[in-house]
Amino acid sequence: MMKLRAILVMTIYAILVTLASFWMAKQSYSWFPPEASAESKLTDDLFSLFTGLGTFIYLGVIGPFIYSLIFHRASKYDRSDAPPIEGNTWLEVIWTATPLVLVLTLSFVSYRTYEKMSIRGPMELVHLHVPQMIEPAYAEPFDSTPQQDIQNAVETEPIEQIDVTARQWAWVFHYPEKDITSTELHLPVDRRVRFTLRSQDVLHGFYIPAFRVSQYVVPNEDINLELTPVKTGTYRLRDSMYSGTYFAANQTDVVVQSPNDYQQWLADAAAQTPNSAFNQAAYEYSQSSEPGSGNTKDKVAVRGWATIPPAPPPVVNYAPKHEPKSPPA
Amino acid sequence: MTVERAISQDTEATVRQHQEHDEAGNSKFGFIVFLLSESVIFLSFFVGYTIFKTTTADWYPEGVTGLETKEPLINTIVLISSSFVIYVAERYLHDKKLWGFRIFLLATMAMGGYFLFGQTVEWSGLPFKFQDGLFGGMFYLLTGFHGLHVLTGILLQGLMLGRSLIPNNYDNGYFGVEATSLFWHFVDVIWIVLYTLIYVWQ
Amino acid sequence: MTNISLEPIEIVRGQPYPGAPDNWKRFFTFSTDHKVIGIQYIVTSFIFFLVGGLFAMIMRGELITPEADLVDRTVYNALFTMHGSVMLFFWTFPVLVGLGNYLVPLMIGARDMAFPRLNAVSFWMIPIAGILMMSSFLIPGGPSQSGWWAYPPVSLQNPTNNLINGQVLWILSVAISGVSSIMGAVNFVTTIFKMRAPGMTWFRTPAFVWSVLAAQLIQLYGLPSLTGGAIMLLLDLTAGTSFFTPERGGNPIVYQHFFWFYSHPAVYVMVLPVFGIFSEVLPVHARKPLFGYRVIAVSSVIITVISSAVWVHHMFASATPPWMRMFFMVTTMLVAVPSGIKVFGWVATIWGGKMRFTTPMLFALGGISNWVFAGITGIFLGSVPIDLHVHNTYFVVGHFHYVLYGAIVMGIYAGIYHWFPKMTGRMYYEGLGKLHFVLTYVGTALIFLPMHPLGLMGMPRRVASYDPEFAFWNVVASIGGFLLGLSTLPFILNMVSAWVRGEKVGNNPWRAYGLEWLTSSPPSVENYEELPLVVSGPYGYGRSEPLVSNVPNPDLTEFSESLTPQEAS
Known part of the structure; x- marks a missing residue:
């Protein structure tokens, strides 16, 4: 019972x-x-x-x-021990x-x-003197064909190449085909994109949460990463590897566009002469270090220490028009 | 009850053993544990060396093609032989022949000293510095860190030599000497790996 | 039962410290008594725990709003660096060394640790190293701002160009604490191997001792790797070498290998003794033997072995080749097997037991439930594709705080409450203890649970400012953080007042089965009048077998009278 x-x-x-x-x-x-x-x-x-x-x-x-x-508690005056069960092999x-x-x-x-x-990722990085070592991971013991969307994207159009440069604390995107640069990442929808990630100073993390993949950007290394945007819209790119003082502000927008919009954007950007873009880190740094201007540290309650100065704002063909008033909106 | 009695008697024997357990036994065990742990620092440097060497394009600094192996080889032979010398010293101490112990310990120190001297001569003649790339850094780091251990070994040996002058100091065991000797063997073994990595594998 | 007659085993020793005054002053001396050192460790590290907690609360204050408005970004970065470093190197490691120091010799029937003087030296290095690290707040450039990983190249950037900078002090401080840990590990391993009481075979050794042994073995093989990396980092920083300096040909990724080869297993250094505490506390308060004791004991050692080959899961995003990603994914997930064995064993231990919800029991149960959750999110993180999304996000922060606070800190509290009567001879206040538990448990859930959705949404860790979309969960987490800060107050009140004027209880108020409960509370300087002769395994609840043959056997029921109704409830 x-x-x-x-x-x-x-x-x-x-x-x-x-x-x-x-x-x-x-x-x-x-x-x-x-x-x-x-x-x-x-x-x-x-x-x-x-x-x-x-x-x-x-x-x-x-x-x-x-x-x-709930059920195996001792009653108030019960001082006896429970049954001495020590184990059960099965x-x-x-x-x-x-x-x-x-x-x-x-x-x-x-x-x-x-x-x-099949994001590729850092496989090209391994230059141990035995490059063959990489192959077994891509051998075919199991079904390893890329997902259908990815295959379609690769088959319909060539892979779009974009060079990404990370620095303290800015992202610069270079489109080699049209030779233009931007501080905002524009991508064509439904196409395979290959990013070549480079860092000018320290480790950074290339991370677009909406794409679900992050990858460190390592100085002295060219790291390839392939992704396939499938949905138009504006997303956020964040630095996922702590990179120093203004690390948290090292963000930018990612705009995924229809092929036509994307081509239009490329053409527009190519027509622009390169200009100095707004840079959050450089802005904050200048705010905090202007000597005798009286507005130093007006925004924070506790003053800080010396920092590595940010790299000068990148000079690019295209930068988003809006200047964020407060840290990353 | 009989089972219990058997256990009790068995453990009584163990107690006797326990009672007599020498603290030197613990110290020796502890020291070996420490040396094993210490060897991992070297191991990590060796792994670092291997990774750097296999992944760096220009391994040697400009103008450097490799390392001279002859003098270091003589050095190596001296250092490794000293391991046998210190063993002989320990045997003498075991047989309570203090003078033999002192002479052979002194010989070990001299050989260790020769090794350090040889290292210094080699260092001063090298065309690259500590700051010259990964090779320069790793070379001086490995040889220098090992050299520090050799120096420590010599100092320990000097300490043991000094202690042998105190009357009856080693009558009730000589853990210090055993530890010094173990340390010296350890330093030698490390050198063999180091020599192979740096000088043989070029 | 036969008491065989033995020659008194009394070894005549000098008092380990002059006069051995039984008052508070001895805690400020260079005492070589493992019990004094144990308490010195626990109290010192608790002070650092409060310091690290204060840092955390300032950080939570900053994170209440999306903008960087409370403290300057450099201050925030210094705070999270110091928070992590203090909490690990000066709270979790030393407090567990302290508990181990106090308990291991008592549990194995030894009079002290194998090397009492070395033990005292190891302890005194902790306050020195801690103060050294804190002193970096006073130098012009401020403390290290490179995170507790101290990843180069950021850690090599030295904006003030001073030779004495926060990063150098950080490395020196960590190195001193490392030397202390190595000496402690040598001491523990020797003690456990060589000084177990006669008759205490490996499978009569309590699970806590097994877990301490397993943890200290990790220190021995792991710490040297961190030391090696730290030496090279220090040389890069001060001597101009280029091991990890990319602009001069160095490779910063190699540092990560040095670092994580130790620092991942270090998590097991911290969690294994806590597993040991769970394994000790549950049987006592459930009146039932530890279920599958042998398997639980051995699984600690299995964790020691597996943990030596999992470190790259911290580096899935660091330019790690695919074969390495896959290999370390499998090894990482394998850790779930020995951990699972323990959890199932604990659940089976309380199953059908006769439980009393004393404070240590509540903390142990709370800790286990949190550990189950943290273990499962740990498997998530072991999977490469998932990790590539949540890597370096708040999901990871939530996960490891569930381990470190949810399981480890709660386990430490369980241990402190459980052995408090042994350490002081007095009982803590149950009501305050329960209040402490409730605040801790609720606070833990409030602060660390919201971090998981934040991470999934893509909020990176270590940010001083964030997008407004993350605001809600951050506010919740901050409230939980302040609650956790508050939760230490009843604990401090409880410990201080109970130590001074708590009710005196007998040697064995829990009617517990174990060598440490056979001696007086607090134990005398030499722990035992006569070294115990062990004749059976631990956790003999429900069996009326003697534990030792030469000391009058603890007739466990005899202590029941000393239980006050208050504790019985």
Whole structure:
């Protein structure tokens, strides 16, 4: 009778936990910025899987835990010990094997997702004297064809090349085809884009949350990164690797445009003569270091220390018209 | 009850052992643990050297084509032989022959001193500086860090030599000498790896 | 039960400190008593905990609004650098060394650590290093502003061009604390290997001792790597070498390998002893043996081994080639297996037990529940594609604060409350303890849970200003942060007043099973009148087997009278 009840309770709980896990897996999509790249869909699917399984494990552990907290308490005057159960080999084998299988599965699924993104990333970086070492990771033990959207993008048009330069504290984008520069990143929708990331000083992080991929920018290295924007709109590019004093202000907008708008923008930018762009870091620095102007540090309550001066504002063909009044809007 | 009695008697024997457990035994164990840990610093430098060497395009600074290996080889032979010399010294101490111990310990110190002298001569004749690229940095870092260990070893040996002049100092065990000797072997082994990495692999 | 007669094992030793006055003054002396040193560690590091907490609260104050308006950006950057450094090097590491120092010799039936003088030296380096790091606030250039990772090239940028700058002081301070840790690790490992009481085989050794051993082994193989990296960083900064200086051919990524080879396993250095505390506290307050004790004990050592090969998961975005990304993804996820073994073991321990919700038990249970959550988000982070999105975002900050505060700090509190009667002979105040628990648990959830959605939305860590879209969750987190600051007040009040005038309780108020509970509270200088002869394994709840054969066996029920109704509730 007790046993039957226990089985019943456990079954009902298992069903509830499963439902909750599915619900959480569905919910997880809403925790992210918009899915603006083909890669982001892959990441979100993977994250959803992890969320579902994670919820299942969490509730699976916490449920019995809380049940125990409620029902396995000593009564007030009970000074006796509980039954001396020291272990159970079968249980221990099961709870060693289950996580093992689970994490190996998750690793495998993550690997598949990574292959489908085929973001290239820093593979070109490895110049250990054994360049062949990279190949095995791209060999074909499993299905590693890129995701459909990515394949379509690559097949319809050539890959769009954009050079990205990071410095303390500005981003400069160079479009080699038209030889123009910009402090705002404009991208054509539904085309594969290859970024070549370079840093002029320290480590930076190239991170567009809506695209779900971040990559450090390393001085002395050219790092390639390929992405496929699939949704027009304005997103944010942030520096994800702490790069010094004005690191938090090292942001810019990413504008994904239809092919026509993009071409139009390129043409417009090419017609502009290069001009000094607004730069948040340089602006703040000049505010704080003008000698005797009386307005030093008018904005903060606690004064700071000496800092590396920001690089001069970049001189570019195109810079967004608006000058942010307060730090990054 | 009988089982318990057996356990008790067994442990009684262990207690006796425990009672007599020498603190030198602990110290020796601890010292070996420390040396193992210390060797990881060298290991990390060796790994760093290997990574830098395999990934850097212009490994040697301008005008440098490689390192002279002959003098360092003589140095190496002297240093490694000194490991045997200090072992002999330890044996003498074991047999309570203090003069033999002192002579051989002094010989070890002399050989270590020769090694350091040889290092200094080599350093002063090199065409590159500490600040000259990754190779210059790694070369002086590795040899210098090792040299510091050699110097420490010689100082320890001097300390042990001085202590041997105190009457009856080593009658109740000589952990200090054992540790010094272990340290010296450690410094030698590190040098062999270092020599292979820097001089042999060019 | 047979008590065999033994010659008194009393080893006549001089008092380890002159006169051994049993008053507060001995805590300010160069005492070599592991119990004094343990408490010195705990109290000193707690002061640093308050300092680091203050930094955190100023940061949370800055982050209440999106603009950088409370402190200058350089100050904010210095604050998060110092917050991380102080919390790790001067709170979490030393407080756990302190608990280990106090408990390990007692638990294994030894009279002291293997090297008492070395032990005292190790301790006194901590305040010295800590004050050195704090002193960098007073120099013209201010403290280091490169994060507790001190990644070059940022850490090599020296705007004042002074030789004595915040970064140099930071490196020296960390180096001193590193030397202290290495000496401590040598001491612990030797003590645990060589000084266990007769009859205490490995599988009679408490899980806490296993976990301390596993943690200290990591210190031994890991710390030298950080030391190597720090030496090279210092040379780059002061001597003009170019190991990590890109403009002169150096490679900053190599530093990251040096750094993380130690600093990831360092997380296990901190979390393993806390696992040990959970494993000790649960059986006592659930009146049930630790479920799967042997597997839990061995899994600590497995974690030690696996943790040596996971470090690159901190570098998935640092120009790391794909094969490396994949390899370290698998090793990282494998850590979930031994960690899972422990969690399941704990749940099975309380299952069917007879639990009392004392303060240490509440903290242990709270810590475990937080650990489960943190472990799961840890697996998320191990997956390369997910990590590439949340890398260096608040998701990571939330994850590791759940580990460090949710699990580790709560575990430390559990340990302090649990062994408080042993350390002082007095009982803490249960009501204040419960208040402390509630504030801590709620505060933890309020501050660290919102960091996860922030990270998923794409808010980078270490920013002094952020986009307004992140404001809501940041306000919630800041409120939680202030609540956590508040939560230390009942704790301090409780500890101080209970130590001075708390109710005196017997040697074993918890009716616990373990060598440390066989001796007086507080234990005498030499811990035991007679070294215990161990005849059975730990956690013998429900079995009426003796633990030792020569000391009068703790008839566990006998202590029940000393329990006051207040504690029984």
